[in-house]
Amino acid sequence: MVKIGNPIFNTTIYRLRKASAKGRYKIWEAAAEYLLKHRSKRPCVNVGKISKLTKSGDKVLVPGKVLGGGIINHNVIVGAYSFTNSAKSKILKAGGEALHILEFMDRYPDGSGVILIGG
Numbered sequence: 001m002v003k004i005g006n007p008i009f010n011t012t013i014y015r016l017r018k019a020s021a022k023g024r025y026k027i028w029e030a031a032a033e034y035l036l037k038h039r040s041k042r043p044c045v046n047v048g049k050i051s052k053l054t055k056s057g058d059k060v061l062v063p064g065k066v067l068g069g070g071i072i073n074h075n076v077i078v079g080a081y082s083f084t085n086s087a088k089s090k091i092l093k094a095g096g097e098a099l100h101i102l103e104f105m106d107r108y109p110d111g112s113g114v115i116l117i118g119g
Helices: 007-023 026-035 047-053 085-093 101-107
Strands: 044-046 059-067 077-083 097-100 114-116
Touching (some): 007 026, 026 059, 026 114, 047 085, 059 085, 059 101, 077 085, 097 101
Parallel strands (some): 044 059
16 A cells, blocks of 8 residues: 555545455546546646536546636536635535545445546
8 A cells, every 4th residue: 555644645545445446446446546646647627627527416526636716507516635615615606515535435335427537
């Protein structure tokens, strides 16, 4: 296991890999691989991009950071490693949910119907 020095990060990687191996769900392994990249190469996605790629009620996984650029006007459930304050408030204001990737994984353990946006 990779040790970065951040216990939340290490736990996230461990649980993503465990879920992938246990249920053979490739989405969690892909998310772990994105997170293991150097910090500068991890996905950073604006809420405007999420808005363009989704429709109301979609479930979205961003294995990186969600930024507040753009406008979102429909409710989506977004799981990500981190959110800026403006991104989180825009998602919540639109009627959606902003969940840490581990909460998202607990809610949708098989990953079915989840859209992976990696950058």
